[in-house]
Amino acid sequence: MLDDLDRRIVEILVDDARISLKELAQRVNLSSPSTSERLRRLEERGVIRAFTVDIDPVALGYTLQAIVRIRPLPGKLHQVQKLIEDIAQFSECDKVTGDDCFIARLHIRSIDELDKILDQITDKAETNSSIVKAQPVKRRLPPLA
Missing domain, CATH: 3.30.70.920 (Lrp/AsnC effector binding domain/regulation of amino acid metabolism (RAM) domain)
Known part of the structure; x- marks a missing residue:
């Protein structure tokens, strides 16, 4: 299960996987190190598998x-x-x-x-x-x- 902050991080990344860590941290009201740690845990848990490109x-x-x-x-x-x-x-x-x-x-x-x-x-x-x-x-x- 995801908490509200993890859910928000995932929603933002789904919309724009190329967002900078700094911008992501600002949008979820966390420090960059805290946001980076949350991303690392989401990847370790397999919630985030990849950052990809969407080709038409x-x-x-x-x-x-x-x-x-x-x-x-x-x-x-x-x-x-x-x-x-x-x-x-x-x-x-x-x-x-x-x-x-x-x-x-x-x-x-x-x-x-x-x-x-x-x-x-x-x-x-x-x-x-x-x-x-x-x-x-x-x-x-x-x-x-």
Whole structure:
């Protein structure tokens, strides 16, 4: 669990991970050393795993996203997982329960590119894909409370 001060630090960092320690300390009304210590403890506890950059795939030419449900054929689970890991257009993949083993998100430039990617998998798995029209909820943190 996070106390109110840790929660505030995390919220500020989610909004701007490049904020200076001095500015962060001012915004949470702590000294820089105290803020630094809190950050260190949040990292040690695994609450903060990384300070990252948020890249817009569209700016790189990836104008389409697809969600693909993947059901490996018998005995092909590990091969399919390796393929997914090795294909750079797969930006996320979850191993799930239910009829499908994987649900993955791809960033692609065209439907032809999607077809070429799925062609690499279809001899080892059944796939079902959907093109993303909009993303009303972007990836976000669970409640910090």
